[in-house]
Each structure stands twice: as C-alpha cells, then as structure tokens.
Amino acid sequence: MSMSRTERLVVIGGDAAGMSAASQARRMRGPDELEIVAFERGHFSSYSACGIPYWVGGDVPERDRLIARSPAEHRERAIDLRMRTEVTEIDVAGGRVRSLDLETGAEEWTSYDKLVIATGARPIRPDLPGVDAPGVHGVQTLDDGQALLDTLATTEGRRAVVVGAGYIGVEMAEALINRGYEVTVVNRGKEPMSTLDPDMGRLVHTAMENLGITMVNDAEITKLLTGDAGRVRAVATEDAEYPADVVVLGIGVRPETTLARAAGLPLGEHGGLLTDLAMRVRGHENIWAGGDCVEVLDLISGRERHIALGTHANKHGQVIGSNVGGGYATFPGVVGTAVSKVCDLEIARTGLREKDAHRAGLRFEAVTIESTSRAGYYPDADLMTVKMLAERRTGRLLGVQIVGGEGAAKRVDIAAVALTAGMTVEQMTSLDLGYAPPFSPVWDPILVAARKAVTAVRRSAP
Known part of the structure; x- marks a missing residue:
C-alpha cells in the first residue's frame, strides 16, 4: 500500500490572516499530513497593528502586550515560521515562491501544494x-x-x-x-x-x-x-x-499586492486581490488570500471594498485554514462597521454614508437625533448623536453613524446586525433591547433614530 505524500502549505505574511490560516489548518491536519512553511519579513508575528496608537500614546505599557503569539510559539505547533525573510516572487506555473533572508542575503525557492497570500497593506x-x-x-x-x-x-x-x-x-x-x-x-x-x-x-x-x-x-x-x-x-x-x-x-493604506500583481493574479479596482466566498483567489484552485491585501464584498452596496481591519483578517484566516485543512467555510462579506475614539469621544459607523448611497443609485432619507447614553436622571449620562439612513419606499436600513460619550460606539453593533439581517427601520423600532437606567434611556438612541427614520420614509412615500 503506497503512503500518501505530505502536502506543503506556504504562507506569505506572519500576522493576523496568515497565521490564523496556518494555525487553523494545523488544528485540522497534523504535520505528517500537512507541512506548513510561513514567511514574515518583519521582526514580529501575530500582533495587533490596531493597538499601535495606544502603545505609542502610553495606554499600553509595552510592545509585547500587542503580540498574540510569538514565532517560537508557532514553531512549537509545527509551523515553520521564518522571520526576517521576504518572499520576492511567486511562480504560479511552477508552484513555488522565491524568498530572501534579510539577515544573510541568502535566496531560495520553496515549492508549495497550497499557497496563502497574506501580505497585508502598506501605508500611503x-x-x-x-x-x-x-x-x-x-x-x-x-x-x-x-x-x-x-x-x-x-x-x-x-x-x-x-x-x-x-x-x-x-x-x-x-x-x-x-x-x-x-x-x-x-x-x-x-x-x-x-x-x-x-x-x-x-x-x-x-x-x-x-x-x-x-x-x-x-x-x-x-x-x-x-x-x-x-x-x-x-x-x-x-x-x-x-x-x-x-x-x-x-x-491610510493600500493593499500590498506587488507580488500578486507581478504573478498575474486578479486584482480589483482598489488594488486588492479578488477571491471567491471561500477566500480562494479567483481562477486559482490552490491559492488563497486574506487580510488587508484583499477586497471584500460590501453586503449593502453590492460592490467590492478595501477595508484594513484586524477583525476581518482573523476571520479570513479562519476561513482559509478550514478550507486548506480539508473542511469548508465561507466569508460572505461585510457591512463596513468601524469604531474609534478621540479622548472621551467615541466614533462609530456601519453601512453606507450619504455619498455611498448616492453612488450605489439608492434613494434614501437621512435623519439625525440627539440622545443620552443612560436615563437622563442617572449620573454621568453622556450625550450622543445618531445619524441613520433608510431607503425610500422600502424603509430598509442603509447606514448608521454615532458620535458621543461613553456607551456610544458599541451601540453601532445593533445597527450592524440589523444591516446584516436586511431589517427595515420599522422592524428595528420593535427590537427588544436591554434597558435599565444605568445603560440607556427607555427608548435607546438607536430606536429613537429608527422611529424618526420611519416617519421620514412615510413622508417621502408617493
């Protein structure tokens, strides 16, 4: 009886998407079935780029707090992670990549059965x-x-x-x-x-x-x-x-797709790699891509977008690793949710802005309300402003933006779920959201905005 040959997975990029893919593939297939070689040109693996401003500002006291898993920890799990090694060429026809050791200058070719491109983004x-x-x-x-x-x-x-x-x-x-x-x-x-x-x-x-x-x-x-x-x-x-x-x-950033472009792989209008729902590069059976180097489907507008966020990168890696490891998973798309803060001011958005809705050919109503994070009589109730876009006639939710004090940003998650579910603003007014005076007014700010949007949609009806 002939022994089955060990397959080799090559991963380009040692951060969120690449190492999530490698780790998930390793969970599904042991070293005797799948050899994993990963290349990272920097000094660090599996770190939170999103945390860098907080490290620079002093909120995070030391760099290592931002590292989820070190190269040594990956190697302990039978992932051959080669640091300070840059992939300089992808030979698609030959099924191999050329790498350069940035410390020694040594070059070599490494063949692959399956390839994951997770080259991230570069600052403009x-x-x-x-x-x-x-x-x-x-x-x-x-x-x-x-x-x-x-x-x-x-x-x-x-x-x-x-x-x-x-x-x-x-x-x-x-x-x-x-x-x-x-x-x-x-x-x-x-x-x-x-x-x-x-x-x-x-x-x-x-x-x-x-x-x-x-x-x-x-x-x-x-x-x-x-x-x-x-x-x-x-x-x-x-x-x-x-x-x-x-x-x-x-x-801002652009997808880092220099290697992919030189290899003739398909890129979108934003310069990111184009994949199918399984995160496989379109037209290439054994090549996957994820993280900041890909374009993703915007579920509201139906267009491809480039969004550089660690949440997406980790999900892409999980999907890729499952598929490479012999399972099945998909990444259906995004609604464009993001949060941030400036000092005590929280900033959140999901879905379409006015100009996005115009560009997509949608007719809509936009409403803005002011409310508080808690019951008005409860101590430390913070003001917040909620803006909501709803499609005319159908009343379908199109987008929400929130700016305000503590408790403002994560309220956008309610809207993100409503967008993903394709809810109308009228349906949203009936949502059974948690209420107690320390957490929200009787009518949560999201629901106040939804009620106002319902009125605007009704008024615009022919």
Whole structure:
C-alpha cells in the first residue's frame, strides 16, 4: 500500500490572516499530513497593528502586550515560521515562491501544494519631496511603531504634525497629545474622519480642538521641508508651513499586492486581490488570500471594498485554514462597521454614508437625533448623536453613524446586525433591547433614530 505524500502549505505574511490560516489548518491536519512553511519579513508575528496608537500614546505599557503569539510559539505547533525573510516572487506555473533572508542575503525557492497570500497593506506615502526624511513615520507594523517611539525618545522638539485625519491619523494625534506634544493635523477633507458624513465629522473636529489639537482642513501637503542633517523640520501646504520635529503619516493604506500583481493574479479596482466566498483567489484552485491585501464584498452596496481591519483578517484566516485543512467555510462579506475614539469621544459607523448611497443609485432619507447614553436622571449620562439612513419606499436600513460619550460606539453593533439581517427601520423600532437606567434611556438612541427614520420614509412615500 503506497503512503500518501505530505502536502506543503506556504504562507506569505506572519500576522493576523496568515497565521490564523496556518494555525487553523494545523488544528485540522497534523504535520505528517500537512507541512506548513510561513514567511514574515518583519521582526514580529501575530500582533495587533490596531493597538499601535495606544502603545505609542502610553495606554499600553509595552510592545509585547500587542503580540498574540510569538514565532517560537508557532514553531512549537509545527509551523515553520521564518522571520526576517521576504518572499520576492511567486511562480504560479511552477508552484513555488522565491524568498530572501534579510539577515544573510541568502535566496531560495520553496515549492508549495497550497499557497496563502497574506501580505497585508502598506501605508500611503505621497510622492513628495522630503517624505523619506528622518523623522517622518508611517505606523502600519510593530517595526514602524518601534521606529516612531525611538524617534520620540531622541527628539528634543515637541512639535508634531499628523498628515491625514482618518482612524490612524486621529488616534495618533491623541497619542502624541498624551505624550506632551503640540499636535497639528493636516487633512485634505472638509472635516476629519472621511468615513463619516461631514456633519458627523464636524463633531469630531470640535472634540479634537477641545483636546488642544490644531486642525487644518481642506489642505493638501505639497512638500516636507528638511533642516539639520536632512531631518524633517516642517510640513508645507500651498498656503502655509507647519513646524515639525516629527511627522506621522496617517493618510491610510493600500493593499500590498506587488507580488500578486507581478504573478498575474486578479486584482480589483482598489488594488486588492479578488477571491471567491471561500477566500480562494479567483481562477486559482490552490491559492488563497486574506487580510488587508484583499477586497471584500460590501453586503449593502453590492460592490467590492478595501477595508484594513484586524477583525476581518482573523476571520479570513479562519476561513482559509478550514478550507486548506480539508473542511469548508465561507466569508460572505461585510457591512463596513468601524469604531474609534478621540479622548472621551467615541466614533462609530456601519453601512453606507450619504455619498455611498448616492453612488450605489439608492434613494434614501437621512435623519439625525440627539440622545443620552443612560436615563437622563442617572449620573454621568453622556450625550450622543445618531445619524441613520433608510431607503425610500422600502424603509430598509442603509447606514448608521454615532458620535458621543461613553456607551456610544458599541451601540453601532445593533445597527450592524440589523444591516446584516436586511431589517427595515420599522422592524428595528420593535427590537427588544436591554434597558435599565444605568445603560440607556427607555427608548435607546438607536430606536429613537429608527422611529424618526420611519416617519421620514412615510413622508417621502408617493
């Protein structure tokens, strides 16, 4: 009787999606059935990139708190994780990858039966003079976070400029304020947090200014000016210069698909890999992809989106690992839920913004309400603003944005479930949500918004 050959799984990327896939595949198949080789070009594996701003700001005291599983722990589970090793080429026809050991310079080819691409995303670095000068930092990896902390520890000046006012920009601005820096945020949008509608972004703007952050909106950076020894000394727009001892780029990220593009694998309009529901790369039986390098289906608009979030990356990895390991799982898509905070102000969104709904050709009503996190008479009741979009005629929920004090952000999960279930705002008004004065008013803010949306939808009916 012939022995079955051991298959080899190769994983490119040692963070959330890649190592979740490797770990799940290992749970399902032992080392005698499936050999697993993983490549990671950085110094760290399985870490929380989302936690970097809180580490930089001092809320998380040490780097290792952000590491879920070390390379040694992966190796103990029979996963051959090769750190500081960068995959430089994927040979799809030959079923192999070329890797470069960044410490020794040694190159080698490794064959695979099954391949997982989990190359993540890279920070957008605008092609501007001075953008690569010392003192200019992105914050995508633990290596990036460590480099920024090293700069903060050795820089005498206390002036910081953050470029961009999305999640990373806003969180890094707060982190630098916590470290005693004078912070200016330069933002090309009308208001911070372009993932919100501008009327809700305005609430974030006010909160940031109340923290002592200088907000410069509607401003495009033209160059970064350097001084002594080539270090950054200022950020320039067309109208002004903003002195800077350190600059943090928080403009966002793009899928890191350089390898995939060179290998001829299918990419979407945002530059991310395209997969089927099983997270298999379209048209390729033995290649899977997940995490920040892929595009995902938006369940509300029906379009592909690029969303770089650890929650999705870990789910992708679980799905891929199950399928690689001989089981079956799917990732149906997302509704676009995200939360953040600036000091005590919580920020949340799910579903479509007004401009998303317009782009998708949907006709809708938008309503905004103000309420409190608890019963008004209960101590420490915080104000919150809820904005809700509902489709005309059908009343289907399309999106929710919430900005407010403690208890605001996680309320968005109610809306995320309602969106996933395809509920109407009228159905939402009957939701049996938990109530007691320490937790919410008699009518939860989400339900108050839903009632107002029902009225707006009825009024718009022909």
